[in-house]
Amino acid sequence: MTTPTMTHPQFDRLIEAARRVGPVRAAVAHPCDRFSIEAALDAAEMGLIIPVLIGPRARIVHAAEEAGLDIGKLVLIDTPHSHASAARAVELVREGKAEALMKGSLHTDELMGAVVDSVTGLRTARRLSHCFVMEVPGRDEPLIITDAAVNINPTLADKVDIVQNAIDLAHVLQFPEVRVAILAAVETVSAKMPSTIDAAALCKMADRGQITGAILDGPLAMDNAIDPEAAAIKGLHSPVAGRANVLIAPDLEAGNMLAKSLSFMAGAGAAGIVLGARVPLILASRADSVDTRLASCAVAVLVAHRKLTGERLLGA
Template structure:
């Protein structure tokens, strides 16, 4: 509860203060509210280092308003005037203290406050005086919980790309990259040091796409193929011969590529059912979200779901999650024989307990709300290390997974990348409509997954002692 100080109670010399750390989010919000997009005071969304950005002077000044309105005199206080002199600048990451001190009481309800903003080391940021109307009646109100604001500045993919770059480029068979998106994505991944592309498809069509997009493909090997099936077969053969370590889908139908991958003779079968994993960077979440299977297995049975779950865990570990929390989704969180997916979920959970699924914490059945929200799980009395904290979501069928992934993309503004896992090599199965960014992240996922498949461990974070040891 917040209680104000009335004019009758206010004394000269009364003080109050608050402390606040200047954050990147603060400056984005201030730019939205004020309309001030001066590049000197607005962080660069593409940068991972914004500590040198200067906060707008009035952002600091607005903290004075918070002290007067919340603390002294508190609720009911209204400004008459404010003068404030800038003394020094605030940078992102600085912690500042905003304080007020009553220096004069005039005719009711007017009072004068000395206002001051300083860093915790004593450096003065601003100082001045405020003239306010002090409330004359007692007011006690509950501290307000403001509506949640979602800033679309989340970027959890860049660290994955940086980790993948530390491995050096991976030879990748790019199948039918004969349109702008697929060829541009492959060239971008090559420029970023993630892949060494081997372009396979119609030579004339690929060269035409390169000319149209202003792309230089002369550094890359180009293998001519008459159609998508032939190009896919040649890509699979390159992997089998050890000349490529991964495959990237270009401008062709998924069935044409996967038909060659899953062939019993001459394909890339590994003994595990292949599946697809969406990796989502959701603005409302502080960690990546893995969703499987939303692209390949239409109505998987229990045995197929075991492979789907294991492969999703393996990819999550490859991306740096040491012990992924896996929620097996259904419409409800209790076992119901009338809903087959709840039976599968319960069986998968028990199989994980007994070591038939390794590397993650698996629990189910869980409904979407109690898989993702701790409060929802508590309300329903669910005690689980996974409920409310899931890193990986295993969906009951392709339809549910596809709708979930697309809802996150188009409603929650999540970024998505994906990878086909479970084959003898990772397959970047991006949509023909995906942009270069999605293809770049998918290439990073392929690098990280293949490294773990070969070594049994995740790629160390660049710059750490572990990374140096691994490189040596």
């Protein structure tokens, strides 16, 4: 296994909080390469998850042996191929035998297809959406960015669930105050820019109690969402402008580029999770550092325990 570097102190806090509440059983779908097996073993070694490996037994055993990884103590459920792995992982959750779902070496679309199946999947009344919990150098609290991986071109109705999922996650992570910026290229409403109209509608919906648990403002451009001086120069006066800790991107492309720019140009850590299903989904990437992978698992553990107990899990 890989030794984590732990270069992100805010992630350390998440990992320790998850370790305190104890591991959850995670169905690991199709872990047929070194990366996915190692990710599951690292999280297990840290006391975050109890992995159940689901996939072609011969391929998993061969990949583990080639990488020198010991999976002898893990439960391994044999399936013939990746589609069957995804379906069986979802079934394990439906049977109450797993509290989280973790992507292995199959394509994300295969896993999500099994998750959103209208008959056998894990859908709830809430739309699924992806959140990055980011530790950005120079910030004293995490930053949530959504949606950067699931909803390509969300409608206003989709954005209501995307925003609410992010707010709920912020409460699980015990943000003292949840300040949501609905991002656009400008901070004024323009009929020529649909994202600004959506932003204004979302803020009004929050005023009317259709979105709860946070303060919303938008449209806000990126600079005046996170920089107090930029917000002051533009004459923006709100509890959110310049102080946002949740950023709602107008579409997947914008969210993905924003998150990856912070990761690869500013050295930010990005723990990813999919919300809105019966259980949290961990979508690890090959490019993730070890501590980022562990932080993703930690966030999933905290979300899973909140679903099971309703308790606040992070220390003051």
